[in-house]
Amino acid sequence: ETGVTQSPTHLIKTRGQQVTLRCSSQSGHNTVSWYQQALGQGPQFIFQYYREEENGRGNFPPRFSGLQFPNYSSELNVNALELDDSALYLCASSFRAGNTIYFGEGSWLTVV
């Protein structure tokens, strides 16, 4: 158990809809990152939040957005869902000054 919890675990959405995924970071960790893992691939960095601000972004379009709250929990929002957005979305937490990164179990998103 990493102490990183994500919800929901599975969901199905229709193309064009919007989705919100949630994450609670490990106690003491102030940095949250989100990754997308397509089937059979390694995780791809989406973005990172530190002190409630986006602090680095991967090669993902603006319809992927996020929030971090004062308690360090975070949300990932995806608008205008496309079929290719179907993937496992992973939340990872870390302490700002270090690099040890712990992942949650992920949220499986299927877009139909």
Add this chain to the structure above:
Amino acid sequence: QQQVKQSPQSLIVQKGGISIINCAYENTAFDYFPWYQQFPGKGPALLIAIRPDVSEKKEGRFTISFNKSAKQFSLHIMDSQPGDSATYFCAAGGGTSYGKLTFGQGTILTVHP
């Protein structure tokens, strides 16, 4: 410059054997190299990690070997067990990119009893 290349894609080993997975990176700013183990339907679990100031790190049956000049690192699993059957990912991060990891493509390890 951000790529991490991992090989082999899949690996079959007999119980008790040694499993070896290799990774190569390009970005010399990377200074943190973890390995993650992932079981089907689960998130990646941190297995072992190394920084470039050492050439080898061992934790139980798992060893990372690191070659800074060649920009390569590898995971060795000694006395491989059927319970080790999983997908293994190498990753690289650090420098100014705290919390951001670049992952390899993964290796599916199967350990036969």
